[in-house]
Amino acid sequence: MKQHTMxxxxxxxxxxxxxxxxxxxxxxxxxxxxxxxxxxxVMRPELIMKSIIPVxxxxxxxxxxxVIGVLITSAITRTDYTLYK
Numbered sequence: 429m430k431q432h433t434m435x436x437x438x439x440x441x442x443x444x445x446x447x448x449x450x451x452x453x454x455x456x457x458x459x460x461x462x463x464x465x466x467x468x469x470v471m472r473p474e475l476i477m478k479s480i481i482p483v484x485x486x487x488x489x490x491x492x493x494x495v496i497g498v499l500i501t502s503a504i505t506r507t508d509y510t511l512y513k
Contacts, residue, residue, distance in 0.1 A: 447497035447501075450494065450497065451493070457485075461483045
């Protein structure tokens, strides 16, 4: 069985926390953009296609954050250090 040091576990935890924060940020951006699209549809229906751009950008940022989080997580290597050395 592979033994993990505490610092390795903490690094993995915070890396996964970053991915979660990126996902929540992208969801928040998509929700705010969606309300903007709804308001734009009522006030100026001819500009709806231009208001879709923020939703697409929020999705792109979510995918980018997920890729970077996975790359950072896979780059973390186990060392022989513990928290007390």
